[in-house]
Amino acid sequence: MSFQVVVLWSDALLFVLIAAIIGLMLWARRQDALRAAWGRVARDGMAMSAATVLAAFVVVGLLDSLHYRARLEAQPGAPAAATARYAVEVHSVLDALLADLRQRSEKTYSAPLATHLYSKEALADSAQREFPRLKHGGAHLGADLSGHEFDIAVRVSRGCAGGMAIWLLLVAAWCRLRGVEVIEMLKVGAGGTAIRPVVLTLLPILLLLGIAISLGGGYHVFGTDKVGQDVLYLSLKSIRTGLLIGTLTTLVMLPLAVLLGILAGYVGGWVDDVIQYLYTTLSSIPGVLLIAAAVLMMQVIIDTHPDWFATSAERADARLLALCLILGMTSWTGVARLLRGETLKLRELEFVQAAQAFGVGRFAIMRRHILPNLMHIVLIALVMDFSGLVLAEAVLSYVGVGVDPSTISFGTMINTARMELAREPMVWWSLAAAFSFMFALVLAANLFADAVRDAFDPRSSA
Amino acid sequence: MLAYIIRRLLYAIPILVGVNLLTFGLFFVVNTPDDMARMQLGVKRVTPEAIEKWKAERGYDKPLVWNAKAQSTAAFTDTIFFSKSVRMFAGDFGRADDGRDIAREIGTRMGPSLAIAVPTFILGLFVAISFALLLVFFRATPLDFAGVVLCVAMMSISGLFYIIGGQWLVSKVWHLAPISGYSGGLDAAKFLILPVIIGVIGGIGASTRWYRTIFLEEITRDYVRTARAKGLPERVVLFRHVLRNAMIPILTGVVVVIPTLFMGSLLTESFFGIPGLGSYTIDAINAQDFAVVRSMVFIGSALYIVGLLLTDISYTLADPRVRLQ
Numbered sequence: 001m002s003f004q005v006v007v008l009w010s011d012a013l014l015f016v017l018i019a020a021i022i023g024l025m026l027w028a029r030r031q032d033a034l035r036a037a038w039g040r041v042a043r044d045g046m047a048m049s050a051a052t053v054l055a056a057f058v059v060v061g062l063l064d065s066l067h068y069r070a071r072l073e074a075q076p077g078a079p080a081a082a083t084a085r086y087a088v089e090v091h092s093v094l095d096a097l098l099a100d101l102r103q104r105s106e107k108t109y110s111a112p113l114a115t116h117l118y119s120k121e122a123l124a125d126s127a128q129r130e131f132p133r134l135k136h137g138g139a140h141l142g143a144d145l146s147g148h149e150f151d152i153a154v155r156v157s158r159g160c161a162g163g164m165a166i167w168l169l170l171v172a173a174w175c176r177l178r179g180v181e182v183i184e185m186l187k188v189g190a191g192g193t194a195i196r197p198v199v200l201t202l203l204p205i206l207l208l209l210g211i212a213i214s215l216g217g218g219y220h221v222f223g224t225d226k227v228g229q230d231v232l233y234l235s236l237k238s239i240r241t242g243l244l245i246g247t248l249t250t251l252v253m254l255p256l257a258v259l260l261g262i263l264a265g266y267v268g269g270w271v272d273d274v275i276q277y278l279y280t281t282l283s284s285i286p287g288v289l290l291i292a293a294a295v296l297m298m299q300v301i302i303d304t305h306p307d308w309f310a311t312s313a314e315r316a317d318a319r320l321l322a323l324c325l326i327l328g329m330t331s332w333t334g335v336a337r338l339l340r341g342e343t344l345k346l347r348e349l350e351f352v353q354a355a356q357a358f359g360v361g362r363f364a365i366m367r368r369h370i371l372p373n374l375m376h377i378v379l380i381a382l383v384m385d386f387s388g389l390v391l392a393e394a395v396l397s398y399v400g401v402g403v404d405p406s407t408i409s410f411g412t413m414i415n416t417a418r419m420e421l422a423r424e425p426m427v428w429w430s431l432a433a434a435f436s437f438m439f440a441l442v443l444a445a446n447l448f449a450d451a452v453r454d455a456f457d458p459r460s461s462a
Numbered sequence: 463m464l465a466y467i468i469r470r471l472l473y474a475i476p477i478l479v480g481v482n483l484l485t486f487g488l489f490f491v492v493n494t495p496d497d498m499a500r501m502q503l504g505v506k507r508v509t510p511e512a513i514e515k516w517k518a519e520r521g522y523d524k525p526l527v528w529n530a531k532a533q534s535t536a537a538f539t540d541t542i543f544f545s546k547s548v549r550m551f552a553g554d555f556g557r558a559d560d561g562r563d564i565a566r567e568i569g570t571r572m573g574p575s576l577a578i579a580v581p582t583f584i585l586g587l588f589v590a591i592s593f594a595l596l597l598v599f600f601r602a603t604p605l606d607f608a609g610v611v612l613c614v615a616m617m618s619i620s621g622l623f624y625i626i627g628g629q630w631l632v633s634k635v636w637h638l639a640p641i642s643g644y645s646g647g648l649d650a651a652k653f654l655i656l657p658v659i660i661g662v663i664g665g666i667g668a669s670t671r672w673y674r675t676i677f678l679e680e681i682t683r684d685y686v687r688t689a690r691a692k693g694l695p696e697r698v699v700l701f702r703h704v705l706r707n708a709m710i711p712i713l714t715g716v717v718v719v720i721p722t723l724f725m726g727s728l729l730t731e732s733f734f735g736i737p738g739l740g741s742y743t744i745d746a747i748n749a750q751d752f753a754v755v756r757s758m759v760f761i762g763s764a765l766y767i768v769g770l771l772l773t774d775i776s777y778t779l780a781d782p783r784v785r786l787q
């Protein structure tokens with residue numbers, strides 16, 4: 001094999017999560033009530049369109065979660081039977097797909113689609129300091145730069161055409177499969193199906209993808225950062241970090257919140273007192289400070305035990321997971337309080353009392369009668385928290401208690417770029433790219449979360 | 463009422479003790495003072511003497527919770543736990559790494575923090591409630607829908623963007639306000655105006671939507687229908703009836719925040735270079751000044767508990783039916 005598969009802990013958890021979601025979806029298909037609720041989500045055009053955007057982000061995140069270490073070239077003269085050696089660097093499938101973007105780095109800043117470097121340098125063949133040409137951006141133009149704008153226009157239209165073609169192919173294939181007329185499908189107006197907003201959202205995504213691929217072949221679409229890395233590549237890499245923090249944190253928090261919330265509400269007595277004390281104490285500490293304190297301590301642990309981690313990627317990964325764990329430990333209190341209140345209400349309802357009268361055990365009642373009736377709260381909390389966590393990551397990285405500085409994330413991008421606004425002319429592109437990607441992700445998540453809440457919250461459906 | 467307040471204050475003690483134990487565990491048990499010293503002095507080249515010196519300077523060279531060498535009560539008092547954690551209850555926070563007294567530092571930095579936080583809070587509350595009432599007044603119209611979409615969009619923008627974008631636009635392009643800095647007295651106003659406005663704008667999205675939900679829940683009640691049936695104009699219904707009855711859920715979310723205004727805002731203060739408690743905390747986190755972080759955790763949770771108490775008291779003011787006993 002020419003590579004060695006590396007499964008980082010966060011990858012494994014992410015795949016477990018995806019498997020769990022698929023399993024739950026299959027299970028929910030067979031439940032009438034759940035199917036009805038999801039049906040309401042599916043009929044909401046805005047929600048489906050947001051879900052499509054989210055799915056695009058998830059695909060990028062998943063591609064970035066398949067890690068491997070490339071095999072090193074055998075030393076000349078080494079025996080053929082020698083054990084294969086692998087690179088220390090851990091790459092992902094996304095890295096391999098974007099190998100061009102990753103490797104074509106410049107010396108320092110360059111503006112989006114530029115052909116020259118941002119800062120002047122003394123060139124060997126001239127007396128004055130000039131803007132040197134970029135090594136890769138616009139290199140195909142040669143010495144004559146008069147065709148720069150024209151070249152960009154050609155590439156944009158070519159990208160658009162490509163995206164459009166792929167989209168038409170997909171639509172045609174889908175309609176063929178379902179036996180629907182293509183025109184019917186795209187008709188604007190009433191009588192929409194769940195698939196139509198998806199198809200319509202797919203068009204801009206594919207157009208943008210086409211333009212990015214076509215422009216990215218010859219230019220740095222979003223420019224380059226201080227050390228000359230392509231900003232588009234950094235933005236795409238940041239998606240995984242954001243997704244991980246948004247999902248794994250809730251995954252950590254949920255079991256704790258569900259277990260303690262239900263126990264406090266159903267068992268009552270001293271158990272209730274202890275659990276209430278626990279979450280009042282935890283929630284009384286200002287969130288950022290508790291996280292900061294815990295992260296500082298975690299840093300001490302990681303720094304004093306360098307031998308725990310084989311590669312730097314593993315160390316960064318451990319820190320990311322620890323951050324999720326800490327965020328989860330500090331944020332379970334809100335959900336636990338909600339669940340406790342709801343359990344208190346459910347406990348008094350007839351079906352629970354009937355179960356008690358039949359002599360069903362405490363834990364069986366909690367598992368079989370209480371828990372299923374709380375799942376909508378859990379689901380709503382899960383989707384509502386996601387966007388907040390993605391935003392929190394950026395703030396925490398700014399405060400200095402976020403992900404490892406070597407991990408590419410929206411927070412680290414913003415943090416390194418924010419000092420550059422003071423420069424003249426301004427270096428705005430890294431910030432703009434990070435904020436736009438983050439905005440798209442969070443907006444899609446918020447819109448989807450709203451639809452899910454409306455569909456599952458019994459109060460709002462009335 | 464007084465008995466209730468006293469009892470609630472007594473309830474606060476176990477919570478503060480819990481916070482104290484938690485921070486103690488986090489800062490001294492999970493990691494020993496040796497680990498902290500090694501981290502601060504650099505992991506590789508550090509001599510045992512340097513570690514001992516670092517610990518002695520900060521008083522971390524004592525035993526953790528029980529001093530076997532000392533006599534009687536000193537066995538308990540001459541320990542890290544007593545000198546660093548228990549004494550916080552007396553307002554003694556010790557010294558920061560730069561040798562300054564933390565309690566005094568907090569006293570002087572509280573002013574600038576409040577100067578930003580209080581106007582932001584009041585203005586933000588006023589603006590968000592007005593917008594929410596406006597949206598409710600035009601409910602189920604395109605204006606309402608557009609307003610909600612705008613709120614969701616504004617919620618989805620990172621708080622960092624509001625600050626960075628605002629600083630760039632107002633200070634750098636328009637030259638309307640200084641980009642950062644602070645000065646005492648009335649001069650402070652020109653430094654405060656930008657952070658306050660940015661703080662208000664950054665918070666509008668989430669809070670307007672939240673108030674709108676509260677008002678909409680209230681507006682389906684029977685008393686609203688009665689008020690309309692009496693022929694009251696919608697304006698009066700909203701301001702006189704709905705707003706007042708929505709006070710309880712509003713107070714629940716709002717009053718808790720008031721005492722924590724003292725803590726200042728981490729982001730705003732550090733971006734605008736305002737010497738308040740928020741930037742103090744951030745500097746401490748960046749410099750890994752554990753003593754300061756510990757003190758801020760303690761103060762923050764104490765203020766939060768005060769906030770909970772104030773919330774309960776405010777209920778009696780907003781709703782005469784609520785009796786505290």
